[in-house]
Amino acid sequence: MGQEEMVTPGEVLGKATEVKAGKGTYVAKHNGFVYASLTGLLRTVSPPPESPDQRPTVEVTGHKAHGAVPEPGSVVIARITKVMARMASADIMCVGPKSVREKFTGTIRQQDVRATEIDKVDMHLSFRPGDIVRALVLSLGDARAYFLSTAKNELGVVSAESAAGGTMVPISWTEMQCPLTGQIEQRKVAKNES
C-alpha cells in the first residue's frame, strides 16, 4: 500500500504508461495521463508479483460513503413484493455487504428462477411476498427494474415467514418447514454455505 493524500477531480496522478487507472480515476486519451475523477484519498496498490502488467494501480476512494448501486454480476439481497404468473418483483435491500440508500426494484422472471426445467416453473411455489432472497443481478433491465436471477444453488429464498408467522427452516432445495405448526411450504431455497 502506498501513502495517502487527498485529491480532487482533474488532478494528474501519473502517466498511463507508468500506472494503471483504478476506481475513481480515468485515462485521458489525448495525452495519456491518468487523472482523478473523485474527491477523496489516493491509494497506490502494488500489482501482484505474478501478473504480466507490473504497473501499480492508483485508486481514489470517495470521502463520502456512497450507497451501493446494483451492478450486473453483483449478488444482492432483496425482499419479494409481488408474485405473478411469469415473474416476481422484489425490492433490492443490499448489494453485497452494503445496504442501499435509494429504492431499487428487481424482477425475477420465470426463466431465471432455476437452472433446470425452466419452462415448468410455478412462481407461486418458488416465492411468496415477504420472502428474503439472495439473487444475482443479470443486467440493468428495463426502465422499471433490474433483472435478477436465482438460478444457482446458493441463490434463492434465504428467510421466509410461514402462514402461521414463524420463521421457516429449510429442509430441501424446494421445501421449508414452519417450526410452530410443522407445515411444509414450497420455495426455491438457497443452499447455505457450509
Place this chain on the structure above:
Amino acid sequence: MMYSDIGRLNCNVSYTTFAAPVRGQGSDHKEFSSMLHKALEGVIILETFPKTTVDVFALVLESGGSDLPVVVSCASLALADAGIMMYDLVASVSVSCLGKNLLIDPVLEEESYQDGSLMIACMPSRYEVTQLTVTGEWSTSKFNEAMQLCLDASAKLGEIMRSCLKEAASATQE
C-alpha cells in the same frame, strides 16, 4: 422515466424573490438553467451512471452581479463534494468591457453599464472550455485579451476550489 444506458443531467437555476435589488425583478434568468446544463454536461462522466439522473438545483439567494459564473463554479464544487465522477472541476469567470477597459468579475452596477461581456466556464487542469458566451461588440484582439484574462482567472479559481475541497474532505475524515 426513460431508459438510457448513460446517465442524464438535469439542471435548474432559480432566483428567490428577494434576490434582486428591486424585488421580483430579474427576467433574463430563464436561460441560466440550460446554460448551466451545457457547462456541466461535458464534465460529468455520464457513462458511469446508467439509468440514473443527476439533478442539480441552484437557488440564488442574493444577486450581486456575475451570477451565472458563480452558479457554475458552485455547482461543480457541489458535484465534487457529492462524489459524482467528473473529468475535472469547472471554474467560471466573466469579464465586462466598459469602453476600453476590461473588468473581471463585475458587480451588478458595473454590469448594467457594460458595453460587452464575455463569460467562460473552463476545466482548469485540462485547459478546455465547456461554455462560452459573448455579448456586445468585440474586436478580435480585444476578444483574445479578454479570453486570456478569463482563462488565467479560472486557473487561479480552480486552485482555490481544490484546496477548499481538500480541507472539507479532511475535516470529515477526522
Place this chain on the structure above:
Amino acid sequence: MRNWTELLLIYRYIYIYRMVGLSEGEKEFIKGGIAQDLRSDGRKRHTYRPIYVETGVIPQANGSARVRLGATDVIASVKAELGKPSSLQPDKGKVAIFVDCSPTAAPMFEGRGGEDLSAELSGALQRCLLGSKSGAGAGIDLSSLVVVEGKVCWDLYIDGLVVSADGNILDALGAAIKAALSNTGIPRVNVAAGAANDDQPEVDISDEEFLQFDTSGVPVIVTLTKVGKHYIVDATSEEESQMSSAVSISINRQGHICGMTKRGGLGLDPSVILDMVSVANFVSRQLFDKLDSEISAAEADEDES
C-alpha cells in the same frame, strides 16, 4: 460500382424517412468525409448550401422574409407598434425577439417539445443582435426607433418561425432577420406640436410614407460545428448529430464579434476557439456578400410583382 449521384439520391431518400438513428457505417461516412474535406452532399468544409431569400412574404407585417438554406426553411417577421420607452433608457426603442419551432419542422416539436430549442435560439439571437444591456454594440440602432424621447417609441417585435429543420437553424434565422429588417418600413409619425410635458403627445401614423430600416450594422451569424478535428460551416442535421461541440459567432461588417455562444457538447481548447473566430471572420465576408446580393434580388422581385 454505383454512380455517385445515384448514391447521393438514395442517401437523401433514406434520410427523409428516418430523422435520427444513423448506423455506424453512416456515422463513419460522415466523419471520414469531413476529415477529407468532402462532405456527403459534395460541399467543402467552409461552403454554405445555396441560400434562397424571399422578402415581403407576410404583407400585413412591417417587414418579413423567408430564407431557405438547403432543406432548412425559416420565416422571420417584423411588426412595429408604438409604445413607451423604458425609464432606464428613454432615448431608445425596444426590440423583442421570439423564435417558435413549428411541429411541421420535426414531430418532436409538438406541444412543449420545441420549447427548449426555441428558448435557446431566442436567447442566442437576442445576444447577437441586441448587444449588451447598455445598448452598446447592438446590431440594430435602437435610437432610430425613438419618436418622442421618454414618451413614445417604436417597439419592434421580431418573430422567427422554423418551418423545416435540417441543421444550422440559427444561421438561417440570423439571415432571415437581416432580410426582414431590410424589408421593414417604419411608418412616418407626425407628432402634434405643443403637447404639455406630462401628457402623452398625440401621434398621427402615416399610411403612405415609410422609412426604410438601416441594416448596415446588422451582423450575420456563422455557426461552426466541430466534428473530429475539423470544423464545418452550415451543418445538416446528420452532421450535427455527430458533432462534438459547436460555436455560433455573430460578426458584423467591420469584422468585430457581436456575440458568441458555445452550444453544448464537450470542452474545447481555447486555441481552437480563437482559430474558429478567424475562420468565422473569413466565412462571414463571403456570407455578407451573398446575403446582400440575394436580398437586393428578392426586393427587386417583390417590387416587380
